[in-house]
Amino acid sequence: MDKAAVSQGRASEGAAGGRDALVFGRTPIETARIRSIETRIVDLPLRRLQQFARFGTHLQSIVLVEILTEDGVTGIGEAVTPCGPWWSGDSVEAIKATIDRYLAPLLVGENLLAPTRLMAKLDQKVRNNSFAKAGIEMALLDGAGKILDVPLHILFGGKMRDSLPVAWPLATGDVAQEIDEAEEMLALGRAGAFKLKMAALPIAEDLARAKRLARALEGRAKLRVDPNEGWEEATAVRAIAELREAGVEMVEQPVARWNLDAMARLTRSSGTTIMIDEGVLSVHDTVEVVKRAAASLLSLKIMKSGGLRNARAMADIANAGGIPVYMGTFLESSIGTAANMHLAASLPALPLGGETIGPMLIGEDICVAPADYHDHALWLPEGPGLGIEIDREKLARFQRK
Ligand SMILES: [Mg+2]
Known part of the structure; x- marks a missing residue:
């Protein structure tokens, strides 16, 4: 086996120790044995304030997960929460501690090319912690793609598409600024639809804001809204009727997460798409x-489901x-x-596209080539595994000390 070639994420070619031997011979377990798992918290500045219903921030923190094999392949993954623990209780600090103390030791010495078995092992020993597990699974699948020299989407049956239309979040609460921001993103070709974060403001003010945005974008871009569980059912009924009238095409999680009965009633009677x-x-x-x-639409997120394989099953x-x-x-x-893009590429249908816009909102990236956005869409990276490479100089700059 050519270790230099493997360390660059490619199986070596040729008769002796070539790719066939790697896949079909005795070598998978030998070459893909996990030597170590390293985690780092990385603090990345956002371009502007992101205001959720219950929380606002200028910073996004991630946990970088790197799984190293005995033969020098590095599988890369990321565990991330939506700017803090408000969504699921998960935080980057807790994710890092759980991986370092409980998950990583279960994987050292194991064959990286068995993600299903390895994730089952983690599930057996550690309950919940889907975000930490998702970061690990991502690194396993990236490593597997590199060893097999195939892009990650091949592991999910291959691609149905090369790009994903994306919606941009409007979330500052200042509607004049939000209209300017939407115009800029449309003009730049970065996003062709918008999702307004709601429920941080009083309902009357919030609805006026949504209607003003809908008018500003009318005929040029779709508007969707997300109150992040911020409304009671009665408020949701009134608000959704007004929003539908204003041309809003989708309402995301209007009521509390546990209230599936209210979700079913709203889905049945509101006449609009409820995600x-x-x-x-x-x-x-x-x-x-x-x-x-x-619901009439279901949002997939790799983190909440504990990884890409579960998201695909969902x-x-x-x-x-x-x-x-x-x-x-x-x-x-x-x-x-x-x-996200490899998973999206493999899915049979995504009628409203997605909102995988993190790299556009994060002011700095730690990848050599940041995600590619043009023509109002995110494009599939090339290369084995995830198709990304870490910029070590930038990583050193933003890594939490
Ligand atoms: Mg949401």
Whole structure:
């Protein structure tokens, strides 16, 4: 085996120790044995304030996960929360501690080319912690893609598309600024639809803001809204009727995550697309959403489901129940965004595209080539695994000391 070639993420060619030997011979376990797992917290500045219903921030922190094999391959993954623990309780500090103390020791010495078995082992020993597990699974799959010299989407059946139309989040609460921001993103060709974060303001003011935006964008770009569970059902009924009238095409998670009955009533009666996000975290949740018809669109996120394989399973269950899916985001850097894009590329249908815009909102990236956005879409990276490479100088600059 050519160690130099492997360290660059490529299996070596040729008769002796070539790719055939790597895949079919005795070598997979030998070459893909996990030597170590390293984690780092990286603090990346956002371009502007991101205001969620209950939290605002200028900073996005990620956990970089690097899995090294005995033969010098490095699988890269990212665990990330939406700018803090408000969404699921997960924080980057807790994710790093859980990986270092509990998850990584279970994987050292194991064969990286068995992600399903390895993730089952982690699930058996450590309950929940889907974000930490998702970061590890991403690194395993990146490493597997590099060893096999195939892009990650091949491991999910190959690609259906090369790009994903993306929606840009408007989330400062200042509507004049939000209209300017939308105009700029449209003009730059970075995003062709917009998602307004709601419920941080009083409802009357918030609805006036949404209507003003809808008018400003009318006929040129679609507007969707996300109150992040911020409304009671009665408020949601009134608000959704007004929003639909104003031309808003989709409302995401209007009510509390546990309230699937209200979600089902809103889905049945509101006459607009209702997307579930916080209310569907797992394959089991997805079965329940399908049984109760508790949404007409389902947001996939690699972190909440504990990895790409679970997210793909959720998509398949939802689709089988007649519910299409959407590619959500937790504001990943270019690492997690590449993973999102490989998954999105493999999915049969994404009627409203997605919102995987993290690298555009994050002012600095730690990848040599940041994610590619043009023509209002995110484009699939090339190369084995995720198709990304870490810029070590930038990593040193933003790594938490
Ligand atoms: Mg959401």
